[in-house]
Amino acid sequence: MTKLTKFDSIDILMKTLSSYVSNDLRESLKNNKVVTLSVPGGTTPAPFFDYLCNEDLEWQRVNVLLSDERYLPEDNIRSNARLISKHLIQKKASVARMVSFYNKNLSEEERAELWSKAQTTGEIINRSGTPISSASNKTGAMRDAETRLSTGGGLFGSDGLNLLGNENKEGSGSGFATVGMPINPYLWSASLETLSFIPLSSADPFGGTIFTDWYSSELNENERCKVNVFIKGAELKTQNLRVSSFCEVFKNNKWVGVGTNSQDNISLENAILNKAKKLKLKNS
Numbered sequence: 001m002t003k004l005t006k007f008d009s010i011d012i013l014m015k016t017l018s019s020y021v022s023n024d025l026r027e028s029l030k031n032n033k034v035v036t037l038s039v040p041g042g043t044t045p046a047p048f049f050d051y052l053c054n055e056d057l058e059w060q061r062v063n064v065l066l067s068d069e070r071y072l073p074e075d076n077i078r079s080n081a082r083l084i085s086k087h088l089i090q091k092k093a094s095v096a097r098m099v100s101f102y103n104k105n106l107s108e109e110e111r112a113e114l115w116s117k118a119q120t121t122g123e124i125i126n127r128s129g130t131p132i133s134s135a136s137n138k139t140g141a142m143r144d145a146e147t148r149l150s151t152g153g154g155l156f157g158s159d160g161l162n163l164l165g166n167e168n169k170e171g172s173g174s175g176f177a178t179v180g181m182p183i184n185p186y187l188w189s190a191s192l193e194t195l196s197f198i199p200l201s202s203a204d205p206f207g208g209t210i211f212t213d214w215y216s217s218e219l220n221e222n223e224r225c226k227v228n229v230f231i232k233g234a235e236l237k238t239q240n241l242r243v244s245s246f247c248e249v250f251k252n253n254k255w256v257g258v259g260t261n262s263q264d265n266i267s268l269e270n271a272i273l274n275k276a277k278k279l280k281l282k283n284s
Contacts, residue, residue: 010047018051029058034255036063037096039088041080049087059092060254065099073102097255183208183231186283187241190276191229194268198227208232214248222250223258227268236276243268 007013021037028035039045064084072079081100089098183205191210192203198215208231216224225247233240243265248255 014047015051017048018055021048021052022055022057025055025057025062029061033250034061034063036065036099038065038067039084041066041068041083043083046083046087049084053088053090053093055092057092058253059094059096062093062096063099064088064093064096066101069101074100095254184234184236184240184276186236186276186280187231187272190272190279191231191241194272194275195227195229201226224248224250224255229272236280238269238273241269241272243272 007016025035025037039049066080066084069080070076070078074081074085076082079102081098081102085098089096188205188208195210195212198212201211201213203210210227210229210231212227214224214226216222225245227246228244230242230244231240232242244260245264245268246260247258249258250256
């Protein structure tokens with residue numbers, strides 16, 4: 001049975017919530033070098049942030065990111081990151097690491113590409129063949145779209161969408177469904193296999209994006225890296241694959257970025273391309 005607690009004022013509620021969250025962070029920091037705090041946007045939690053930023057914590061080991069955000073510069077009045085910076089990344093919490101979704105160093109072309117990759121819900125609905133209008137019932141359209149794709153009732157045929165290269169029932173054929181696919185299935189499968197030793201943060205076959213989580217080798221736990229893979233088209237060619245890696249080192253009780261090694265990115269791209277070519281040859 002759910003227990004409800006009544007507070008005499010919003011101020012007391014926010015102060016109590018700050019105490020609960022800071023205790024949870026404190027416990028997590030006992031067992032982890034770095035912890036991540038995901039917070040909502042909007043003006044409602046601002047008083048909570050005002051209390052939380054004064055809590056005694058090792059804030060230099062805390063990453064703060066938004067659970068919802070608009071893709072806008074942080075100085076835009078509608079940016080939730082602006083609100084977080086104003087109310088939470090202050091006082092004792094000023095040394096926390098704010099993880100922003102907006103990258104001001106991206107070119108317009110790169111920004112447009114990332115935006116298009118984010119439209120995965122619309123892509124799934126469009127490719128499924130669902131008769132339900134997403135404009136009037138987006139939830140229903142998405143549910144029907146996922147059912148159609150998983151059961152073979154959509155545009156991918158009776159076998160559904162297969163990106164892993166399994167053989168069909170007769171034991172012949174590639175098992176790669178390419179009809180209607182926005183990306184090359186061999187590049188996709190090869191990317192997942194090449195990065196199988198790193199935990200994934202997200203993988204979207206419709207947008208052609210694979211984002212890994214942070215990974216540290218057992219030989220050097222004070223260094224960590226993450227990898228982003230972008231697959232742009234349906235053809236198996238170098239121009240349709242881009243890999244970006246990011247690394248950090250743990251110094252003075254905080255993670256510090258060490259830049260990007262372009263040679264590592266090229267090596268990963270070559271490994272993925274070679275594996276993709278072998279998969280295509282095997283399934284031809």
